[in-house]
Structures are given as structure tokens and as C-alpha cells.
Amino acid sequence: MFKHLKIFIQTRWFWLLGFLLFTGLFLDFTFPFRPRVPYSTQIQSADGTVLHAFLSKDDKWRLQTEVSEITPLLRKTLIHKEDRFFAWHLGVNPLALGRAALRNLLTGRRTSGASTITMQVVRLLEPRERSYGSKFVEILRAFQLELHYSKTEILQLYLNLVPYGGNIEGIKAASLLYFGKPPQLLSLAEITALAIVPNRPSSLRPDTRTATLLNARNAWLHRFEKENLFEKSTIQDALREPLEVRRRAAPHEIPHLALRLKKEYPDQPTIHTAINRQKQRQTEDLVKNYINRLRGQNIHNAAVLVINNETMAVEAYVGSADFTNPYDGGQVDGIRAVRSPGSTLKPLLYATAFDKGLITPKTVLNDVPTNFGGYEPENFDQRFNGPVTVEFALANSLNIPAVKILKEVGTPVLVDQLKKAGFQTVSKQAKDLGLSLILGGCGVTLEELTRLFAAFAHNGEVRPLTFGSSGVLSKKNKTTGSGIISPGAAFLITNVLTQVTRPDLPTNFDNTYHLPRIAWKTGTSYGRRDAWSVGYNKRYTVGVWVGNFSGQGVPELSGAETATPLLFSVFNSLDYNSPKGWYRAPEAVAVRLVCAVSGDIPVEFCTHKIVDYHLMGVSPYHRCTHRKWVFTDAAAKLTYCPYCLPTSGYVRRSYPNFAPELIAYYELKKLPYEKEPPHNPACERVFRDGAPFIVSPNEGSEYYIRRDEPQQILLSCQAANNVEEVYWYINDKLYQKSAPTAAVFMAPPLGRVKISCSDDKGRNTDIWIEVKRL
Structure with missing residues (x-):
């Protein structure tokens, strides 16, 4: 009979336990406990330092403490004080509950709650009125918390939620705002002080009740000594340590990047950036001091971006000279502001032309007045240089050769290159861009330009920038790691941009600046509104913009004189006498002798030959015809x-x-040159090749003239060097005979007008224009 009774009892217990287990799981599923803590957003540097912190959505300083920041000393002290059996119980300590219940019954009032760390976490997550019913709910929720989270995670939640007076919650926020240091650097005395504040956050608030907190801290330290928690010498050192507490402002460094990342990652409590604190502060100081010196010239702002070429990590991000200056637009992020790039896109154009086999560095171009279908660009110094090499044109940032190359390459081709490099505004403007694109007729950002020049440092491969050391990337700047130019073209560009015999060096740089070994390019936008200088070596790529966020132009503003000195200073600060080697020519780059006059393959006329780089199998192989x-x-x-x-x-x-x-x-x-004698006048042969090129007016253009004041139109052409006279015809009627270089004016008839130009060799060119009355 006892045997059957034992089996019956065991069976009932089995079913009872199964029922309780099923009920618990059902309740856990029905009333899930998934805490969602509204943390403050904190921006950390590459070494884990908090650079910037924002209030949480409920206006609390509640910084998430990561497991790595919970030191053994902090863990040992806190668990010993709050819950010695934390590692062994399942969220509730039955002995402590029983002892507390008995004490409360004997005294007739609540003297102890016997709350474990797990139960305190529940209470902090779901505050309730203090009652026995609330205690029962806390117990149930504590079981749930233990079911879904590890002990380390529960301790982490506790440290993130405990109150420290005012709107400060969590050990990390308290450590930073009261002691000015992260939790892992707290001493035993400081840990003990912070461990006891949550019991009485108002009466023991560190910044207002320092003396009371000091006494309470020392009492607990004596208690630790009696309980042999730490060595006696350690306790004595902690007792002698003064309690230096004051309320500090939350970290507010790298404000532009912090605001940017918070907007891009609104639900991420901790954003780990790749910012190097030392480089960031050095760069900020350089920018601020430099702009202070330029304010007398009405130049008020600058932005600098520093990229580590090996990792593509952004190690310094300075959006303006002074974020707190509202008068000069200090809160504008100059790294993402869309501005005119001036001449800074020319290296990409020439590199593209290298890859298309159109030119080599020694190819000779004519820097002379040229009309490109009504567009007549000028050089920055408003001078012309005649025949120049490609490398001279790029190093001296000449405009007319660049426009000629763009016309040959094709504007859509360059626009596609910029799209591949991640130029967002150019992508939006693509349909409206023309030849002026290469002279700054588009919108770019400093971030886009700096990333482009980093591609030259990476053998022509564009890579996405890394703003975070743990893989946090800017959503708006994700570009595939693809090559936009060949390694050979990148080397040729680097070789040209490394030259120091060029006009975009700061005046008297050799007496004022240490010239770092870098490849760099400057740019100045139309109206002198933007000054650019972007440079790179093996280790870093640095982009600099100087100007006014208001768009106001300044006569003294230029890439060479205004932006380049700051670029040199940043490089000298970051990488003085860099130990890294320099770029070597890839296998696709070879050297050959070319004619110095044309840059083409020498023939019998070429008495002066020079060495030129070329891309094997790609670069043009033209025999010289100079x-x-x-x-x-x-x-x-x-x-x-x-x-x-x-x-x-x-x-x-x-x-x-x-x-x-x-x-x-x-x-x-009126420059002297060797002229070819005129052709035999007795020759009646009509030649077709080399017909005059009509420069003005433009083919297919519409011209409007006023009734009361008819305007005249300029007739101008370019003819072969053996032409002495040209003949202008209007609607097939001879209008005037003139020298090829003479300017001729005429009052055009209304309607569709045919204009013809013939030379004294019988060669002819026709164009049509439309003349309308206003």
C-alpha cells in the first residue's frame, strides 16, 4: 500500500511541477518582459573615450555601460554590498525574503525589502507603488529576467539604471559627470561612494551632499575591512583618498560628426567612431588658430577632414572653426556643405584622359584664347602660356587646356566617373553640366573631394569612408570599392601633383613652412568664395576648405595662399617626416623618348628629346608633326x-x-614666329583640307537685336598659317575681305542667315544662325 501511495504522490508532484512549468511559460509568453531602455546616445573615439553625449528621449543622462567597462573591482564591490548571492540565486533570495518578512512582522513596519540585484532591475525598469502586491510582481518579473538574460547582462542593466541624483542614471554617467573619468578608471574609494548613492540618491547626491557621502563611504569602507573583502592597506588608502566631486558638463567634442551620426543611427546607444583624440584636438587647434589670424581679411571659417589611407578611417573631422560661434555659421558642417570645387576635379579629368589613351604627361597643348561653342574660359591669372605640356597645365591649374581635354574626353564620361566616386550633387546635376564642370561649375563636398584624392593614394580605387572603428559606416557615402582609374594613371597624377615648382605654393613657403612630402591640388571657386587644398601621402589624405559659409567672396581668398598653408600645417602635425615610402611606378607604366616640342614620337625634325611616362598598350603613339x-x-x-x-x-x-x-x-x-611663305599665286588647284574655322558667331545660335538700336555681330575665324586673306559672305553675297586675324563686324539681316568664310586657297566653311528682333 505504501508503495502505491508513494507512486501516487510522486505522480501528483510530477503533474504539479509540469503544470507550474507550463503556467510559467504561458505567462512568460503572454506577458513578456523585454526591457527597452531609452539610453543616451554616446559617441566614442577609437580608444573608447566618450567624445560626445546626448540626453536620452526622456531627458536623462543614461549612458550605456558596456561589459568591458565593468571592472572586477567594481563588480566585486557592488555585488558584495547589494547581493552577495547574486551568482547563485534565480532572481530571488528565499532566505533574505523570509528574514525580511519576519523582521517586518515583528516591527510592524517595512524595514527591509530583501531585493536582489535582479529584483532592483525590475523595479527600475517598471516602477510601482511599494506594496506586497508589487513585491510579488517583482518576484515574477525577476524570474523572467533570469530566464532570458545572463548574470552579466543583468548586472549591466543594473549599472545602467541606478539613480544618482537629478537626471543622472547609471554608473557611467555618474562617473563621467561627477568624477570626469570612465568607470574602468574609478578607484575603490570612488566606486564605494557611487555604490551607496542609489540607496539614497537625494540625501547622498555627490555634488550637493559631499560631506554626508564622505562619511557614508568611510563607514562602508570600514565594514569592508571587517569583512575582509579587501586587504587592509587597500582600505586604508581608500579612506585617505579625498572625495573630490563636482558636477561636470557632458562631453561635447566633435559636435558636427556627433550630430551627423546620431541622426544616421538614432537607435544606437553607443556609436564607436574611428576618431583619434590626439589628432582631432591638434587639427581643431590648428583650424581655430589659423582662422583667428585670417579674420582681419574677412575670412571666418574652415573645415578639415583627415583620412587614414590604410583603413579609410576618418581620424579627424572638423566641420568649422568654432561650433559655438553662431555669427559665422559655426554649426554648419563644412565637410558636407555643397560648394563649387574650383579646379580640384582636374586630376580626375587628366587621369581619365591618360586611361583613354588621349594624352601623356609630356603631350603639348595650346594654352591660347579658345571659343568652345560660345564658351570662352580664361585662366585664373587671365594670362595665356602658348604651348604647354599636360603636366605643366595640371601643376599650374590652367583652365583652357583642361576644357580642351574635357571636350575630347566628353562631359558625360567625366560625370560618370564622378558618379562612381560617390559625388551626390553631381549625380543630381548631371543633365545640366557642361564644359564649365571642370572649372567648378558643379557642386561637391569636402568629404567627396577628400575621398576622391584618397583613391589616387589607393591606385585609383575608391573606397568607402569608415567613420566607426567597429564598422559604423555613413549610409549616405556607401560606395563600392571599385577602381575609377587605373593604377598607372593614378601614379602619373601623383607624380605631377608632387612637383614643387608650381604657382600654388604659398608665398615664401620655404621660409615659413616645412613642406611635407605630399601630392596636392588646390582650387579656388568663381568669385573667390571657396579655397580648397587636398593632399595625400602614403599614410593620410587631408582635405581643407577655407571660406565663409555665407558665400561671401574675399579678394585675398585662394587655394594656394589661403588653404594650402593650413594643409601643410595639418600634415606637419600628423605626419612630420613620414617614415612611409613613396609611390613606385606600376608595371603598366614605362618610359620613352618623345619630342620636347610636341610630346609625340620623335621624327627627323625632333632635335630635342626628353623622357616621358606612358601607359603601355594604352597611351597614344603619334609620330611628331610639329x-x-x-x-x-x-x-x-x-x-x-x-x-x-x-x-x-x-x-x-x-x-x-x-x-x-x-x-x-x-x-x-604680335609675337614673332616662323611663317610659311604664301602659296604660288599661279596655282589654281582648290584645296579642301584646312578650311577656315569660324570662331564667331556660333553655329546654330540665336541672336536678338533691338529695333531702336541694332547691334552688330563679330565675325572671326582661325585659318591656316599660310593664309593671307579671308573672304566673308552673308547669304552667299561677299561682305568683306580681311586678314585672317582681323575682327570684322556686321549688322545681320533678320531670319535664318548663312555666313561663309573662304580663304585665299579656295577652302570654305559655312554656318547658319537665326536673327530675331526683340
């Missing part, structure tokens, strides 16, 4: 073509093969 053979009479007064060549008495001579635009420039400036 001179040509011409048949003349013995006195070199006439030239003959093969059709009028006499049977005797002629001589073969060489003459320069100048382009018509270059001849026009020489004539305009």
Missing part, C-alpha cells in the same frame, strides 16, 4: 604644292606646323 616639309622657290618667297611644282629651281625646307588657334594667338599678341 614641323613639315614644304617646297619653296630658292628665295623662300613662294611655296609650291605637288600640282604646281616647277621642273627646277625649287628647294625643300621645313616649317612649323602650327595650329590655326596658335597662329591667331601669335598674331594677336
Whole structure:
């Protein structure tokens, strides 16, 4: 009978336990306990220092304490004081509950709650009126918390939620705001003081009740000594340590980046950036001091971005000279502000032309007045240099050669390159961009430009910037790690931009600045509103913008004189005498001899040869044509073509093969040059090649004239160097005969007008324009 009774009892207990287990799981599912703590957003540097903190949504300073910040000393002290059996119970300590209940019954009042750390977490997460019913709910919730979270996670929640007076919650916020240090640097005396504040957060508030807190701290330290928690010498040192507490302001460094990341990651309590504190502060000081010196010139702001080329991590982010200055737009983020880039996009254009086999560094271009379908650009110094090499044009930031190259490359091609490099505003403006794009006729940001130049440092490969050391990337700047130019083209650009014999060096730089070994490019926008200087070496890429956020131009503002000194200072601060090596030519880059006059493959006329880099299998292989053979009479007064060549008495001579635009420039400036004699007037052969090029008016253009004051239109052309006269026709009627370089004006008839230009060799060009009345 006892055997059957035992089986019956065991069966009932089995079913009872199963029922309780099922009920507990059902209640856990029905009333889940998934705490969502509204933490303050904290922005950390690469070494874990809190650089910036924001109030939580409920206006609390509640900074999330990570497990790595809970030191063994903090853990040991807190658990010993609050819950010695924390590691063994399941959220509730039955012995402590029983002892507290008995004491409360004997005294007739509540003297102890016997709350474990787990139960305190429940109470902090779900505050309730203090009653036995609330205690029962806390017990149930404590079981749930233990079911879903580890002991370490529960302790972490406790440390994040305990009150410290006012709107400060959590050990990390208290540590930073009261002691000015992170939790892992707290001493035993400081830990003990903070451990006892949550029991009486108002009466023991550290910044207002310091003396009371000091006495309470010492009492607990004596208690620890009696209980042999720490060595006696350790306790004595803690007792002698003064309690230096004051309320500090929350960290507010890197404000521009902090606001940016908080907006991009609103639900992330801790954002780990790649900011290097030392480099950040050095850069901030350089920017602030530099702008203070420029205020007398009405220049009030600057922005600097520093990228580590090895990791693409942003190690310094300075959005303005002074974030707290509202008068000069200090809160504007100059790193993301859309501005005109000036000439800073030229390296990408020339690199693209290298890859397309259009040019090499020694290719000669004509820097002369040129009309590109109505667009007539000028150089920054409003001068022209005549024939120049590509590397000279880029190093001196000449505008006309750049526009010529862009016209040959094609604006859509360059726009596509910029899109691949992540230029957002250019992508939006793509349909409206023309040849002025390369001179600053588009919108870019300092971030985009700096990332582009980092691609030159990475063999032409664009990589996304890393704002966070733990993989936090800017959502708006995610670009694939793809090559936009070849490693060879990147090397050629770097080689040109490293030259120091160039006009965009600061005046007297050799007496004022230590010139770092970098490749760099400057830019100045139209109206002198923006000064740029972006440079790189093996370790860093640094972008600098200087100007006014109001857009006000300043006559003294320029990339060379205003932005480059700050660029040099930043590089000297970050990487003085960098031990890293310099760039070496990749296998695709080779050298060859070229004609110094043209940059092409030498022929018999080329007496002066120089060495030039080229991309094997890509760069052009043109034989030099800077001179040509011409048949003349013995006195070199006439030239003959093969059709009028006499049977005797002629001589073969060489003459320069100048382009018509270059001849026009020489004539305009009255510069001497070697002219080819006029052609044999007795020759009646009509030539078609080399017809005059009509520069003005523009083909297909519409012109409007007023009734009361008819305007005249300029007729201008470029003809071959052996042309002495040209003939202008209006609607097939001869209008005027003139020299090729002479300016001719005419009052056009209304309607569709045909304009023709013929030279004295019989070659002709026709264009059509539309003339309307206003």
C-alpha cells in the first residue's frame, strides 16, 4: 500500500511541477518582459573615450555601460554590498525574503525589502507603488529576467539604471559627470561612494551632499575591512583618498560628426567612431588658430577632414572653426556643405584622359584664347602660356587646356566617373553640366573631394569612408570599392601633383613652412568664395576648405595662399617626416623618348628629346608633326604644292606646323614666329583640307537685336598659317575681305542667315544662325 501511495504522490508532484512549468511559460509568453531602455546616445573615439553625449528621449543622462567597462573591482564591490548571492540565486533570495518578512512582522513596519540585484532591475525598469502586491510582481518579473538574460547582462542593466541624483542614471554617467573619468578608471574609494548613492540618491547626491557621502563611504569602507573583502592597506588608502566631486558638463567634442551620426543611427546607444583624440584636438587647434589670424581679411571659417589611407578611417573631422560661434555659421558642417570645387576635379579629368589613351604627361597643348561653342574660359591669372605640356597645365591649374581635354574626353564620361566616386550633387546635376564642370561649375563636398584624392593614394580605387572603428559606416557615402582609374594613371597624377615648382605654393613657403612630402591640388571657386587644398601621402589624405559659409567672396581668398598653408600645417602635425615610402611606378607604366616640342614620337625634325611616362598598350603613339616639309622657290618667297611644282629651281625646307588657334594667338599678341611663305599665286588647284574655322558667331545660335538700336555681330575665324586673306559672305553675297586675324563686324539681316568664310586657297566653311528682333 505504501508503495502505491508513494507512486501516487510522486505522480501528483510530477503533474504539479509540469503544470507550474507550463503556467510559467504561458505567462512568460503572454506577458513578456523585454526591457527597452531609452539610453543616451554616446559617441566614442577609437580608444573608447566618450567624445560626445546626448540626453536620452526622456531627458536623462543614461549612458550605456558596456561589459568591458565593468571592472572586477567594481563588480566585486557592488555585488558584495547589494547581493552577495547574486551568482547563485534565480532572481530571488528565499532566505533574505523570509528574514525580511519576519523582521517586518515583528516591527510592524517595512524595514527591509530583501531585493536582489535582479529584483532592483525590475523595479527600475517598471516602477510601482511599494506594496506586497508589487513585491510579488517583482518576484515574477525577476524570474523572467533570469530566464532570458545572463548574470552579466543583468548586472549591466543594473549599472545602467541606478539613480544618482537629478537626471543622472547609471554608473557611467555618474562617473563621467561627477568624477570626469570612465568607470574602468574609478578607484575603490570612488566606486564605494557611487555604490551607496542609489540607496539614497537625494540625501547622498555627490555634488550637493559631499560631506554626508564622505562619511557614508568611510563607514562602508570600514565594514569592508571587517569583512575582509579587501586587504587592509587597500582600505586604508581608500579612506585617505579625498572625495573630490563636482558636477561636470557632458562631453561635447566633435559636435558636427556627433550630430551627423546620431541622426544616421538614432537607435544606437553607443556609436564607436574611428576618431583619434590626439589628432582631432591638434587639427581643431590648428583650424581655430589659423582662422583667428585670417579674420582681419574677412575670412571666418574652415573645415578639415583627415583620412587614414590604410583603413579609410576618418581620424579627424572638423566641420568649422568654432561650433559655438553662431555669427559665422559655426554649426554648419563644412565637410558636407555643397560648394563649387574650383579646379580640384582636374586630376580626375587628366587621369581619365591618360586611361583613354588621349594624352601623356609630356603631350603639348595650346594654352591660347579658345571659343568652345560660345564658351570662352580664361585662366585664373587671365594670362595665356602658348604651348604647354599636360603636366605643366595640371601643376599650374590652367583652365583652357583642361576644357580642351574635357571636350575630347566628353562631359558625360567625366560625370560618370564622378558618379562612381560617390559625388551626390553631381549625380543630381548631371543633365545640366557642361564644359564649365571642370572649372567648378558643379557642386561637391569636402568629404567627396577628400575621398576622391584618397583613391589616387589607393591606385585609383575608391573606397568607402569608415567613420566607426567597429564598422559604423555613413549610409549616405556607401560606395563600392571599385577602381575609377587605373593604377598607372593614378601614379602619373601623383607624380605631377608632387612637383614643387608650381604657382600654388604659398608665398615664401620655404621660409615659413616645412613642406611635407605630399601630392596636392588646390582650387579656388568663381568669385573667390571657396579655397580648397587636398593632399595625400602614403599614410593620410587631408582635405581643407577655407571660406565663409555665407558665400561671401574675399579678394585675398585662394587655394594656394589661403588653404594650402593650413594643409601643410595639418600634415606637419600628423605626419612630420613620414617614415612611409613613396609611390613606385606600376608595371603598366614605362618610359620613352618623345619630342620636347610636341610630346609625340620623335621624327627627323625632333632635335630635342626628353623622357616621358606612358601607359603601355594604352597611351597614344603619334609620330611628331610639329614641323613639315614644304617646297619653296630658292628665295623662300613662294611655296609650291605637288600640282604646281616647277621642273627646277625649287628647294625643300621645313616649317612649323602650327595650329590655326596658335597662329591667331601669335598674331594677336604680335609675337614673332616662323611663317610659311604664301602659296604660288599661279596655282589654281582648290584645296579642301584646312578650311577656315569660324570662331564667331556660333553655329546654330540665336541672336536678338533691338529695333531702336541694332547691334552688330563679330565675325572671326582661325585659318591656316599660310593664309593671307579671308573672304566673308552673308547669304552667299561677299561682305568683306580681311586678314585672317582681323575682327570684322556686321549688322545681320533678320531670319535664318548663312555666313561663309573662304580663304585665299579656295577652302570654305559655312554656318547658319537665326536673327530675331526683340
